[in-house]
Amino acid sequence: VPVMSLQNVARLPPLPTIQEIIRMFGLSARKKLSQNFLLDLNLTKKIVKSAGKIDGCFVIEVGPGPGGITRPILNSGAEKVLVVEKDKRFLPSLQLLSEASKNKLDVIHGDILNFNLESVIPAEHKVAWADNPPNVHIIGNLPFSVATPLIVQWLESISTQKNAWSCGRVPLTLTFQKEVAERIIAPPKSEYRCRLSAMCQYLCDVKLKFTIPGRAFVPPPKVDVGVVHFTPKVKPLISQPFQLVERVNRHLFHLPNKLCKQSLSTLFPPHREDLICDMFELSGIGQQVRPFQLTNKDIKRLCDAYARVTDKEPDLLDYDFRDRTEAHARRHRTQTVVSALEER
Ligand code: SAM
Numbered sequence: 574v575p576v577m578s579l580q581n582v583a584r585l586p587p588l589p590t591i592q593e594i595i596r597m598f599g600l601s602a603r604k605k606l607s608q609n610f611l612l613d614l615n616l617t618k619k620i621v622k623s624a625g626k627i628d629g630c631f632v633i634e635v636g637p638g639p640g641g642i643t644r645p646i647l648n649s650g651a652e653k654v655l656v657v658e659k660d661k662r663f664l665p666s667l668q669l670l671s672e673a674s675k676n677k678l679d680v681i682h683g684d685i686l687n688f689n690l691e692s693v694i695p696a697e698h699k700v701a702w703a704d705n706p707p708n709v710h711i712i713g714n715l716p717f718s719v720a721t722p723l724i725v726q727w728l729e730s731i732s733t734q735k736n737a738w739s740c741g742r743v744p745l746t747l748t749f750q751k752e753v754a755e756r757i758i759a760p761p762k763s764e765y766r767c768r769l770s771a772m773c774q775y776l777c778d779v780k781l782k783f784t785i786p787g788r789a790f791v792p793p794p795k796v797d798v799g800v801v802h803f804t805p806k807v808k809p810l811i812s813q814p815f816q817l818v819e820r821v822n823r824h825l826f827h828l829p830n831k832l833c834k835q836s837l838s839t840l841f842p843p844h845r846e847d848l849i850c851d852m853f854e855l856s857g858i859g860q861q862v863r864p865f866q867l868t869n870k871d872i873k874r875l876c877d878a879y880a881r882v883t884d885k886e887p888d889l890l891d892y893d894f895r896d897r898t899e900a901h902a903r904r905h906r907t908q909t910v911v912s913a914l915e916e917r
Contacts, residue, residue: 584648585673591641598666600639602792606660607716609790611641616789620800621645623782624710624746631655631698633737635685635713635723638663640670642714647674655679655693685715686723690737700741702734703807707741714748717794721753724773731776731805732815742805746782754781754799766865768826771872775810775818777803811873813880817890821876825864833867833875834860839894840879848889852878
C-alpha cells in the first residue's frame with residue numbers, strides 16, 4: 574500500500590502570491606516600523622530549513638508580516654503554527670492563511686517583547702531541560718531594533734528556564750543585521766567579540782546559518798542580514814545568576830581593547846583596588862589580557878571570582894560607578910554655584 578507522506582497531505586492549497594496579498598490588503602511596508610519583507614520563497618524556505626526538523630513540530634513565528642516565512646513553515650509539515658504579530662494591518666491576510674491551512678495556523682495580535690510563550694505551548698510538547706530539544710521551534714525575521722533587545726530578554730529566560738524555555742531547550746532561528754549576527758557568533762580574538770558574544774555563547778550553541786543580501790528584501794535595508802540558530806546548552810558555561818554574568822560582561826567589554834584590569838576596575842569603588850587584584854588572583858587570569866582575547870572559559874573564571882569577592886561584601890553588587898560620577902558632577906555643580914554666590 575503506498576504511504577502518502579504527511580507533508581504532501583498537509584500542503585497549503587494554491588494561494589495568491591505574497592506580492593498579490595500585499596497588493597490586495599494594501600500592506601505596504603512601513604519604513605518607520607522597519608518593515609522589510611522577504612518575498613523570495615526560496616529564501617524563506619531556506620530560513621525554515623535552517624531551523625532543523627519541523628515535521629510534526631509546534632512552531633512559533635514572531636513578526637510574520639504578510640506571511641512569507643509562515644507559508645514554508647506550514648508546508649514543512651508543522652503540526653501547529655502560532656504567529657505573534659504586532660501590526661494589526663496583517664491580521665486579515667494571516668487569517669486567510671489560517672483558513673487555507675485548515676486552522677493549523679493560529680494568529681495572535683501582540684507584542685512579542687511582552688508576550689509569555691509558556692501558556693501557548695501545548696503540554697504534550699514539554700520535555701525535561703536535559704532531554705533533547707522539544708518538538709518546538711521559534712522562528713522570526715523581526716525588525717533589527719526588536720531582534721537585539723528580544724534576544725537579550727530571551728537569554729535571561731533561557732538562563733532561568735522561564736517563558737518558552739519552561740518547556741525544554743527550545744531552539745531559535747532568528748535574523749539580525751549581519752554585523753550583529755557576526756557579534757553573536759564571534760570567537761575570542763575576533764574583531765566582533767563583544768558583550769553579546771559572551772552572553773549568547775555562555776547559554777547557547779550559536780551558528781550563523783547563512784547571510785541574505787539586503788537587496789533581497791522589499792524595501793531593501795541598507796545592510797545585509799544574518800540568520801542565526803541558537804540551541805540552549807544543557808549546562809550553561811557559567812553557573813552564576815544571569816545579572817551577575819551580565820554585569821561582569823558589561824564592565825569587561827565597555828573598553829574591549831584596554832587591559833581587563835582597566836575595564837573591570839569600574840566594578841568596584843576607586844579606593845578598593847585590592848578587590849580587583851583579589852578577583853584576578855582568584856580567577857587565575859593575567860591582568861595584562863585584553864577583554865576581546867578572553868575565551869568563554871576565562872570569562873567564566875572571572876564571573877566565578879567576582880561572585881566570590883562579592884559574597885563577602887554583597888553591597889558591591891549594587892555599586893554603580895556612574896552614580897559616583899554623577900554624584901561627583903552634582904557636587905561639582907553645587908560647589909560652582911556656591912562659589913559664584915560667595916563671590917558676589
Ligand atoms: N516575517 C516577515 C517577512 O520576513 O517578510 C516580515 C518581516 S518585517 C522585518 C518584521 C515584522 O515584525 C513586521 O510584520 C512587524 O509588524 C512585526 N513586528 C515588529 N515588532 C514586533 C513585535 N514587537 N512583536 C511582534 N511583531 C512585531
